[in-house]
Amino acid sequence: MTEAIKLDHVYAEIAGQTVLEDISLAVNTREFYAIIGPNGGGKTTLVKLMLGLIQPKKGMIKVFGGTPRENRRMLGYVPQFHTFDFHYPITLHEMVISGRLGNKSRVFTRYTQEDRRITEEVLITLGISDLSGREISALSGGERQRAIIARALVSEPRALLLDEPTVYVDAPAEQQFYNILNSLKEKMAVILVTHDIGVVSDYATKVACLNRHLYTHDSGEITEEMLTSAYMCPVELIAHGVPHRVFRKHTHEGLP
Amino acid sequence: MISIMAFEFFRNALLAGLLASVTCGIIGTYVVVKKLVALSGGVSHAAFGGIGLGYYAGFDPVLGAIGFSLVSALGMGMVSLRAKQHLDTLIGAIWAIGMAIGILFISLTPGYAPDLFSFLFGNILLVPVGDLVIMAILAVMIVVVVIACYQIFLTVTFDEEYAMVLDIPVEIVTLLLLSLVALTVVMLIRIVGIILVIALLTLPAAISREYCSHLKNMMVLSVFVGILVTTGGIFLSYFLDVPSGATIILIAAGLYGLVLIERGLRKNKHRVNPGNA
Numbered sequence: 001m002t003e004a005i006k007l008d009h010v011y012a013e014i015a016g017q018t019v020l021e022d023i024s025l026a027v028n029t030r031e032f033y034a035i036i037g038p039n040g041g042g043k044t045t046l047v048k049l050m051l052g053l054i055q056p057k058k059g060m061i062k063v064f065g066g067t068p069r070e071n072r073r074m075l076g077y078v079p080q081f082h083t084f085d086f087h088y089p090i091t092l093h094e095m096v097i098s099g100r101l102g103n104k105s106r107v108f109t110r111y112t113q114e115d116r117r118i119t120e121e122v123l124i125t126l127g128i129s130d131l132s133g134r135e136i137s138a139l140s141g142g143e144r145q146r147a148i149i150a151r152a153l154v155s156e157p158r159a160l161l162l163d164e165p166t167v168y169v170d171a172p173a174e175q176q177f178y179n180i181l182n183s184l185k186e187k188m189a190v191i192l193v194t195h196d197i198g199v200v201s202d203y204a205t206k207v208a209c210l211n212r213h214l215y216t217h218d219s220g221e222i223t224e225e226m227l228t229s230a231y232m233c234p235v236e237l238i239a240h241g242v243p244h245r246v247f248r249k250h251t252h253e254g255l256p
Numbered sequence: 257m258i259s260i261m262a263f264e265f266f267r268n269a270l271l272a273g274l275l276a277s278v279t280c281g282i283i284g285t286y287v288v289v290k291k292l293v294a295l296s297g298g299v300s301h302a303a304f305g306g307i308g309l310g311y312y313a314g315f316d317p318v319l320g321a322i323g324f325s326l327v328s329a330l331g332m333g334m335v336s337l338r339a340k341q342h343l344d345t346l347i348g349a350i351w352a353i354g355m356a357i358g359i360l361f362i363s364l365t366p367g368y369a370p371d372l373f374s375f376l377f378g379n380i381l382l383v384p385v386g387d388l389v390i391m392a393i394l395a396v397m398i399v400v401v402v403i404a405c406y407q408i409f410l411t412v413t414f415d416e417e418y419a420m421v422l423d424i425p426v427e428i429v430t431l432l433l434l435s436l437v438a439l440t441v442v443m444l445i446r447i448v449g450i451i452l453v454i455a456l457l458t459l460p461a462a463i464s465r466e467y468c469s470h471l472k473n474m475m476v477l478s479v480f481v482g483i484l485v486t487t488g489g490i491f492l493s494y495f496l497d498v499p500s501g502a503t504i505i506l507i508a509a510g511l512y513g514l515v516l517i518e519r520g521l522r523k524n525k526h527r528v529n530p531g532n533a
Contacts, residue, residue: 094410101419138469
């Protein structure tokens with residue numbers, strides 16, 4: 001297993017406010033690393049640091065041995081849903097294949113046969129190939145979500161970064177969605193940040209808790225482990241970020 | 257009908273309308289989908305500062321307009337890339353500053369500024385041949401750049417952040433696109449004037465947006481809508497002896513109104529019969 005992403009004592013600020021403090025973590029390939037935390041806990045900032053969209057205040061970030069900017073083309077990125085303008089006149093196919101643009105000389109770019117073949121494969125894998133010519137404004141939430149993931153996959157990334165990917169996915173589709181991620185784990189590192197503590201635990205090989213600080217647990221063992229990890233986070237996390245049922249379980253079981 | 261086509265000024269006017277339609281169809285599409293309408297308005301009013309400077313310093317006001325609109329577009333572009341929250345205020349400021357500079361220079365210029373009125377309100381029937389050449393060059397340039405950068409523009413205007421992850425030089429691409437917007441605005445000033453530019457830039461694209469799901473189709477349809485309204489406006493204003501710029505805009509606005517009504521009716525139909533939805 002090679003090291004995909006490594007953070008070493010990283011600090012980050014947004015508009016002068018420290019949002020991440022002393023974050024160290026390592027994600028290996030073929031690992032499914034889940035990072036759970038409340039809204040405002042710095043999850044999106046952490047993902048953007050890995051992508052080189054934000055520079056750390058202090059500390060070092062390595063992506064496949066280089067800086068994020070040097071090597072971010074090896075990363076696939078699934079941004080949060082609300083960042084999209086779904087009224088933009090673009091079809092699902094156009095949107096997904098644009099993920100192939102990273103490997104090209106850009107002026108007068110035409111997509112090649114290979115670009116189209118890979119795009120088609122990914123669309124089939126995600127079960128949206130029959131929607132290929134549909135405008136994205138005419139897609140359902142779950143279909144849009146799969147389109148966003150497909151766009152990240154067509155670049156054949158070596159690590160996949162997902163920011164709150166299940167917000168618009170309904171329950172049965174969610175199971176299917178995690179199955180897909182689980183199968184991707186065989187080919188790449190999968191890093192998922194979410195406030196949704198429930199399903200993650202069944203699939204993640206490693207789990208960490210993020211609320212300004214990162215609380216790591218080197219195993220990804222099921223629910224017990226997950227709950228223990230939640231305990232080690234500041235109390236605000238449990239009160240604000242985590243669904244109620246988890247909170248109640250916490251109080252019943254008491255502190256370890 | 258045939259008799260007026262014999263006049264050179266009239267043929268020039270139609271040609272100017274055609275050239276303007278090509279660029280405003282293409283660039284207007286980006287303006288509409290990327291929501292650059294207010295920014296474009298700021299650019300066109302900033303151009304007035306350049307026109308005033310041209311009169312005062314004794315060079316072609318069109319060159320002044322090109323300079324001022326490019327600088328203002330690039331300035332606002334830089335701000336939009338770095339601090340989006342201030343953009344709205346900045347657009348308002350540039351809008352007014354451009355006009356103020358223009359008014360100041362024109363009042364300082366001795367004598368009367370002959371074409372001033374046509375810069376403000378446009379007069380396609382008075383477009384000189386020299387301007388036609390400039391317009392043709394700009395039109396060709398814009399078409400070539402958009403063809404060359406189509407996929408990049410699509411990716412950057414749809415999702416800036418992802419384009420960065422793909423290592424596309426988003427800043428340069430955005431500034432290039434805004435330069436094209438600025439040049440288009442200058443071209444359209446000749447046709448409908450500074451004050452009415454935004455309408456001609458956005459209405460054809462907004463009309464086509466209702467019928468197109470592809471950016472490319474939207475551009476092509478916008479060009480045809482532009483040709484329809486400019487040509488219609490030129491004929492109508494000539495025969496009714498009313499200002500051409502205002503006529504063109506009102507035709508475009510009327511068409512947009514009809515389109516919205518048609519879409520509204522169709523939606524209602526769908527609601528009654530959900531099987532079609």
